[in-house]
Amino acid sequence: MPSGKTHTKINLIGLPVIIAPLALLHPLHYEAIFVYAAGFLIGTYLLTPDLDTESDCYNNWGLFRFLWYPYQKFIPHRSILSHGLLIGDIIRILYLSIILFPLASFVNKQYGETTLLVWLEEHRDVLFVLILGVITASTFHIVLDKFYKPKRRKKR
């Protein structure tokens, strides 16, 4: 099983490999490419499938690690619920949305001019591209978990 650092390294190598052709094929869509890259980095550092265990990603949440305690209690490590293509992302994003909803609603009531749902509706294209970046990053993770075999040192 690759380490968290290996996952991060492979993702950071993979990002420009994906971004470069997108930028060449769609040079005028740099904003979407930027949002996609941001989603990919969020998926690499904050929303990886390994949130189901005490991983580098989990530690990246710092003081807010506690948000993932219930997730770790209910999602078995490396199960389809965390390491399944798409299903893992959907569960993590839904989980985070549910956990953060009370705070987001409070902030929205205090400072927002439009409701949260209206804002989400207005920005759904951006959110879609952002989530696509997150999904791509976790797909890299899942594929690497499946096929990566660490090199073993030869015994002398």
Ligand SMILES: [Zn+2]
């Ligand atoms: Zn993993």
